[in-house]
Amino acid sequence: MNAATLTWRALRHKPLASSLNLLLVAIGIAMMTFILGVSAQLEERAERDAQGIDLVVGAKGSPLQLILSSVYHADIPTGNIPASTLATLAAQPLVQSAIPLALGDNFHGFRIVGSTPALPAHYGARLAQGQFFTQPMQAVFGARAARETGATLGARFAGSHGLAAGGELHAHAPYTVTGILAPTGTVLDRLIVTPVASVWQVHETDPDEPAAAAPGRELTAVLVQYASPLATVSLPRWVNGQPRLQAAQPAFEAARLFNLLGVGxxxxxxxxxGVLLVAALSLFVALYGALEERKWDLAILRTLGASPAKLLRLLLAQGLLLSLTGAALGWLLGHAAVGLLGWHESLQDLDLQVWRIAPEEAWLPVIAAAVGLLAAGLPALRAYRTDIAATLARP
Incomplete structure (x- = not known):
């Protein structure tokens, strides 16, 4: 009978204890897999959405709120800024590109973003159907926005006031769908892009909106890409010196956000x-108890020719088998949990991929093996030092 068969039969001898130890290891590895998978994908998504955006210029307020509302489209804007800001920034020699944003409405919860074709181009978008807008009140749908709203080319729709579903309908100013974008894996997939003039026209012609409340010729923010590293120092300072403007740097604010989330x-x-430590202790107790019960059996093995090294390997193999099997089960459970999280309605915007493997996950089998070897170490050492004569002499 070989070592693998002995190891398997030893674990089957106490199925309840073996199953509990397996479950503890699996839970610990599943938690680590889930945490690593979700955090890595969130960071990757944040980097993709902010890639190429060096500065966001908007109304004074919270810089983080400005980034969340204008780059990630996950918060309300800090306010509006004069439309002339776009031309002023574009004229700066330190600015390579300036993309305007005008927010305020939504369609079934998907934000209608007034901008230019430069916004889809920034994310490397291509058309799956139709063409880009060429005049006001035309709109191009991101892939997910089109899929979930059932948008089709030539269809007409009216936006609702506000950035969340349920606002007052602007029925007097319908849009026409001219294009649907292919998936990009970025925030653009859940946006509806239209000319800035569309947003102005909708609110300026709304009979139910008081003239004093209409935004007029204003923008929500401008996404800026630097033309020179020198702009990193001088341009934010210049923007913050303007009476109504604020500069926020996505890289800095995203790092600050993830530092806050990093504590959790x-x-x-x-x-x-801690769960893995408990698993190691439980595994140690189980193997140590099994060793005490099987001292006589181990002594018989020695008399039959089994070397001390073979007994050592036998106990270590039991620990490794339990921990690595638990690690495999935990890895599957962890990724399944990522998938369940991604299916939740309120978190679908995260677009979590079930089988996206984080680089740090390569360490999980090593951690599991270390847990198994450490737990089996002392029992294995005692088995190695088994005194045949003394053990068989006991009644």
Whole structure:
């Protein structure tokens, strides 16, 4: 009978204890897999959405709120800025490109963004159907926005006031769908892009909106790409010196946001590590108890020719088998949990991929193997030092 068969039969001898140890290891690895997978995908998504945007110019207020509303489209804007800001920024020699944004309405919860064709071009978008808008009140749908709203070429729709579904309908000014974009894997997939003039026209001609409340010739923000590294220092300072303007840097604000989230992620990692520690202790107790029960059997093996090294390997193999099997099960459970999170209605914007493997996951089998070897170490050492004569002499 070989070592693998002995190991398997030893674990089957106490199925309940073996199953509980397996479950503890699986839970710990599943938690780590889930945390690593979600955090890595969130960071990758944030980097993709902000790529190529060096500065966001908007109304004074919270810089983080400005980034969340204008880059990630996950918050309300800090206010509006004069439309002339776009021309002023575009004329700056330190600015390579300036993309305007005008927010205020939505269609079934998907934001209608007044901009130019430069916005889809910035994200490398291509048309799956139709063509880009050429005049006001035409709109191009991102892939997800089109899929979930059922938008088709030539269809007409009216936006609702506000950035969340349920606002007052602007029925007097319908849009026409001229194009549907192919998926980009960025925030653009859930946006509806139209000329800035469309947003102005909708609100200026709304009979139910008081003239004093209409935004007029204003923008929500301008996305800026630098022409020179020198702009990193001088341009934000110049913008912040203007009475109504504020400069926010996506890289800095995103790093600050993930630092805040990192505290919670570290806590979850600590909990997962605690579960693995409990699994190691439980595995140690189980193997040590099994060793005490099987001392006589191990002594018989020695008399039959099994070397001390073979007994050592036998106990270590039991620990490794349990921990690595638990790691495999935990890895599957962790990724399944990522998929369940991505299916939740309120989190579908995250576009989490079930089987996207984070680089840090390569360490999980090593961690699991270390847990198994450490737990089996002392019992294996005692088995190695088994005194045949003394053990068989006991009644």
């Amino acid at each position: 992620i570290d806590v979850l990692r600590a909990i997962a590590a």
